[in-house]
Amino acid sequence: MAANSRVTIAAHALAWLELARQRGRPWLTSDEVAASVKTNPVILRRSLGDLHKAGLVRSRRGAGAGFSLARPAEEITMLDVWNAVSPEPLLALHRTEPNQECPVGAGIKPALTDTYDEATEAFRAALARRTIAGILEKILNS
Amino acid sequence: MAANSRVTIAAHALAWLELARQRGRPWLTSDEVAASVKTNPVILRRSLGDLHKAGLVRSRRGAGAGFSLARPAEEITMLDVWNAVSPEPLLALHRTEPNQECPVGAGIKPALTDTYDEATEAFRAALARRTIAGILEKILNS
DNA sequence: TGTTGTTGTAATAGGGTTGGTTACGATGGC
DNA sequence: GCCATCGTAACCAACCCTATTACAACAACA
Numbered sequence: 001m002a003a004n005s006r007v008t009i010a011a012h013a014l015a016w017l018e019l020a021r022q023r024g025r026p027w028l029t030s031d032e033v034a035a036s037v038k039t040n041p042v043i044l045r046r047s048l049g050d051l052h053k054a055g056l057v058r059s060r061r062g063a064g065a066g067f068s069l070a071r072p073a074e075e076i077t078m079l080d081v082w083n084a085v086s087p088e089p090l091l092a093l094h095r096t097e098p099n100q101e102c103p104v105g106a107g108i109k110p111a112l113t114d115t116y117d118e119a120t121e122a123f124r125a126a127l128a129r130r131t132i133a134g135i136l137e138k139i140l141n142s
Numbered sequence: 143m144a145a146n147s148r149v150t151i152a153a154h155a156l157a158w159l160e161l162a163r164q165r166g167r168p169w170l171t172s173d174e175v176a177a178s179v180k181t182n183p184v185i186l187r188r189s190l191g192d193l194h195k196a197g198l199v200r201s202r203r204g205a206g207a208g209f210s211l212a213r214p215a216e217e218i219t220m221l222d223v224w225n226a227v228s229p230e231p232l233l234a235l236h237r238t239e240p241n242q243e244c245p246v247g248a249g250i251k252p253a254l255t256d257t258y259d260e261a262t263e264a265f266r267a268a269l270a271r272r273t274i275a276g277i278l279e280k281i282l283n284s
Numbered sequence: 285t286g287t288t289g290t291t292g293t294a295a296t297a298g299g300g301t302t303g304g305t306t307a308c309g310a311t312g313g314c
Numbered sequence: 315g316c317c318a319t320c321g322t323a324a325c326c327a328a329c330c331c332t333a334t335t336a337c338a339a340c341a342a343c344a
């Protein structure tokens with residue numbers, strides 16, 4: 001599968017919003033964020049829209065509108081970002097129901113669900129240990 | 143994205159091969175495995191082909207052919223399965239190069255790569271703790 | 285040696301997702 | 315009321331995933 005890059009786009013946008021804030025420009029338009037990510041402003045409005053729904057950014061409309069962080073960058077983790085933009089599970093079960101007359105087909109789903117949940121939880125815990133502030137700091141010191 | 147179900151198909155096939163072996167039928171054809179997963183035999187031959195390249199199953203051609211486990215089910219982890227069938231990374235970086243003139247665009251890739259690698263490693267470690275034997279045991283006791 | 289059953293793989297197709305683009309109504313400061 | 319910008323719908327091309335058909339390669343066995 002070609003994994004999507006939504007988490008990357010969203011993290012990029014948030015880091016850029018935070019750097020702009022530190023430089024005295026707390027509000028950026030989707031055009032300005034798109035210029036840094038180098039993609040279409042609509043893509044960013046969609047991504048920032050997801051982040052808005054999740055409470056990570058604020059948005060203003062009308063003249064002088066734009067986006068800004070809704071909370072300190074130290075309190076936005078990569079797990080928050082992942083939750084906001086990536087509803088898909090990491091591993092999918094069978095697309096079509098397996099054969100229920102076979103013992104394996106009948107019982108495999110809960111067994112795999114357990115394993116997948118455990119692995120996904122480990123993945124999420126790792127993301128929760130990184131913040132946008134940490135990402136930005138690493139960017140500026142590289 | 144609709145995550146693919148290759149790990150699920152492969153784990154199902156391996157568990158079924160192991161159960162058949164315990165029942166005295168160490169070799170199964172792709173038709174027989176496909177009947178349990180309830181999909182096309184070609185899908186299974188492709189999946190089992192990946193597992194074969196990874197050294198997890200053996201295959202025989204000609205009359206009386208089929209597939210069997212290449213090592214004990216206790217020694218095949220879900221990480222082995224994932225490695226065999228899922229070459230894609232869990233999280234993708236930018237599809238198009240970000241703006242190098244922006245500090246964030248210029249430095250974000252290594253910062254995110256670090257984070258993504260760490261999360262992926264946690265995910266892999268969790269998969270490594272589960273074996274096909276364990277999965278099958280859970281299936282039979284459910 | 286010929287028959288037979290199965291693997292391995294190519295070609296193809298439909299459906300879904302992704303990122304990209306255009307377009308436009310809604311919004312709100314001026 | 316004007317105007318810059320958000321929010322979102324509609325559409326598109328590219329790509330991937332699963333499924334299917336087809337067939338050559340292969341190996342056991344008569």
